[in-house]
Amino acid sequence: MDNYSINTKCVQAGYTPGNGEPRQIPIVQSTTFKYETSEAMGALFDLEAEGYFYTRLQNPTNDRVAAKIAALEGGSAAMLTSSGQAANFFALFNIAECGSHIVVSSSIYGGTFNLIKVTMKKMGIDATFVSPDCTEEELDAAFQENTKAVFGETIANPALTVLDIEKFAKAAHKHGVPLIVDNTFPTPVNCRPIEWGADIVTHSTTKYMDGHGAAVGGAIVDSGKFDWMAHADKFPGLCTPDDSYHGITYAEKFGKEGAFITKATAQLMRDFGSIQSPQHAFILNLGLESLHVRMARHVENGQAVAEYLEGHEKVAAVSYSGLKSDKYYELAKKYLPKGGCGVVSFELKGGRAAAEIFMKNLKIAAIETHVADARTCCLNPATSTHRQMTDEQLKEAGIPAGLIRISCGLEDKEDLIKDIENALKAI
Numbered sequence: 001m002d003n004y005s006i007n008t009k010c011v012q013a014g015y016t017p018g019n020g021e022p023r024q025i026p027i028v029q030s031t032t033f034k035y036e037t038s039e040a041m042g043a044l045f046d047l048e049a050e051g052y053f054y055t056r057l058q059n060p061t062n063d064r065v066a067a068k069i070a071a072l073e074g075g076s077a078a079m080l081t082s083s084g085q086a087a088n089f090f091a092l093f094n095i096a097e098c099g100s101h102i103v104v105s106s107s108i109y110g111g112t113f114n115l116i117k118v119t120m121k122k123m124g125i126d127a128t129f130v131s132p133d134c135t136e137e138e139l140d141a142a143f144q145e146n147t148k149a150v151f152g153e154t155i156a157n158p159a160l161t162v163l164d165i166e167k168f169a170k171a172a173h174k175h176g177v178p179l180i181v182d183n184t185f186p187t188p189v190n191c192r193p194i195e196w197g198a199d200i201v202t203h204s205t206t207k208y209m210d211g212h213g214a215a216v217g218g219a220i221v222d223s224g225k226f227d228w229m230a231h232a233d234k235f236p237g238l239c240t241p242d243d244s245y246h247g248i249t250y251a252e253k254f255g256k257e258g259a260f261i262t263k264a265t266a267q268l269m270r271d272f273g274s275i276q277s278p279q280h281a282f283i284l285n286l287g288l289e290s291l292h293v294r295m296a297r298h299v300e301n302g303q304a305v306a307e308y309l310e311g312h313e314k315v316a317a318v319s320y321s322g323l324k325s326d327k328y329y330e331l332a333k334k335y336l337p338k339g340g341c342g343v344v345s346f347e348l349k350g351g352r353a354a355a356e357i358f359m360k361n362l363k364i365a366a367i368e369t370h371v372a373d374a375r376t377c378c379l380n381p382a383t384s385t386h387r388q389m390t391d392e393q394l395k396e397a398g399i400p401a402g403l404i405r406i407s408c409g410l411e412d413k414e415d416l417i418k419d420i421e422n423a424l425k426a427i
């Protein structure tokens with residue numbers, strides 16, 4: 001599959017059936033796998049042989065879908081998780097532990113922010129948040145002796161900032177640690193962070209990858225490029241023997257290409273058990289088969305809606321990196337030449353009251369806390385996810401009361417614009 005375009009990989013990578021085998025990836029709906037001798041199974045337990053013994057660790061359906069995502073991102077290995085939250089937690093916790101520190105872009109998904117700021121903090125992992133727009137010097141200054149990783153989102157949800165991946169990768173590598181990038185919004189169809197220096201890529205597959213609002217899931221992809229052994233003192237979990245696996249040293253036994261995902265599977269999935277069910281992996285793969293076709297339409301609709309809103313008298317501001325007026329237009333041209341995604345955010349001049357009227361009058365766009373779905377959906381943080389905050393507090397947090405996030409689906413763009421036009425008229 002290596003020589004084919006990403007469009008072909010979306011459809012066919014990860015699974016090549018043999019003669020007479022199912023054309024579609026079979027759903028292996030089995031928790032366990034049978035062996036003739038306990039020796040044969042023992043070899044699997046010891047990670048001495050490849051194969052399946054229990055679905056919490058590995059399942060053939062999941063492995064094929066993970067292999068497709070690895071191929072799409074240009075990585076060496078990948079694993080599926082039960083959600084995007086689990087993917088980001090595993091990616092970080094695989095190399096950071098009590099006493100560690102991570103450098104994190106401040107412009108990230110709220111769930112990930114909580115995970116890092118509150119929950120991982122309780123586990124003894126500290127974080128320094130930096131603006132995605134910081135200078136190289138400011139970024140440099142955020143590192144500590146015990147820093148283990150740098151984390152950011154290609155296009156942040158919901159702020160829609162664009163990460164300067166090369167700048168963040170350069171700083172991470174200078175300090176001997178990997179860059180982890182959450183690539184949920186653009187998907188590998190629109191950006192492949194590994195090509196710009198990212199070492200690990202994560203996904204909430206719940207969003208565009210599934211794309212139909214059908215299955216919560218996540219994925220982690222390893223570039224296979226980070227040299228753990230060259231920084232062995234920083235990464236003892238990968239570079240010294242694992243007592244819970246008969247003294248295996250992951251970076252030695254599985255090399256740069258396999259160490260990270262093998263450790264995350266063998267230790268974290270074994271102990272935390274946040275697996276994706278094979279049914280969900282199957283549904284995810286149906287989404288992946290059309291990802292390249294859908295992303296182009298999401299971008300086309302997002303661009304059309306952003307351009308329409310930008311010219312409207314009742315709209316105070318629009319954020320969409322495909323607009324020339326957008327702060328991230330230049331970065332987007334570099335990292336997202338095919339466009340970013342279908343999510344647009346804009347501020348209504350009339351604040352909270354205008355937002356309520358606008359949302360109530362939409363017919364195609366539904367009010368949901370979801371994004372990246374085939375169906376257009378929208379959200380006003382001030383009256384939903386952030387409703388406990390006053391207008392003053394919202395302003396301070398950079399979320400004005402009249403802010404609306406609209407995730408443009410796959411409907412006809414003229415219909416979407418008409419729907420928005422009618423709702424704006426009602427204000």
Ligand SMILES: *Cc1c(COP(=O)(O)O)cnc(C)c1O
Nearest residue numbers: 083084085109157184204206217
């Ligand atoms: C939704 C989202 C997550 C969390 O994913 P879940 O699948 O909901 O757990 C993480 N990162 C980004 C960028 C997201 O949009």
